[in-house]
Amino acid sequence: MAMPSSEPSGGTEPPITAVVAEMQTRLDHLPARFSHLRVFLSTYQRTTLAVGEAVDRARFEDPGWVERWDVAFASLYLVALDAELAGEKASRPWRLALRPRPTCRRCVTCCSASTLM
Numbered sequence: 753m754a755m756p757s758s759e760p761s762g763g764t765e766p767p768i769t770a771v772v773a774e775m776q777t778r779l780d781h782l783p784a785r786f787s788h789l790r791v792f793l794s795t796y797q798r799t800t801l802a803v804g805e806a807v808d809r810a811r812f813e814d815p816g817w818v819e820r821w822d823v824a825f826a827s828l829y830l831v832a833l834d835a836e837l838a839g840e841k842a843s844r845p846w847r848l849a850l851r852p853r854p855t856c857r858r859c860v861t862c863c864s865a866s867t868l869m
Contacts, residue, residue, distance in 0.1 A: 807822075
């Protein structure tokens, strides 16, 4: 299945809104065999929404920088997620989020580094 571009849309919506929409598209089309990715993606989406709300309320000293940083980092995650969905190897740092140990059912953060190499 082809996934949308990892780059936020160039439309008139704010960049964080666009990247959250990209995340939602992936959630909506996530194949069942990748259901283990849903928890992290959903959490990342909620976190990105919270950052966007804080940017809108000028809660940061430099909200423009925070918005650019948040969108850039989320885009890196989406590139890694798309690689995983395509059966390619994501960069090592993202494998922590993308590949939980098969025996672990509690969370995606308790993976040992040895299973990710």
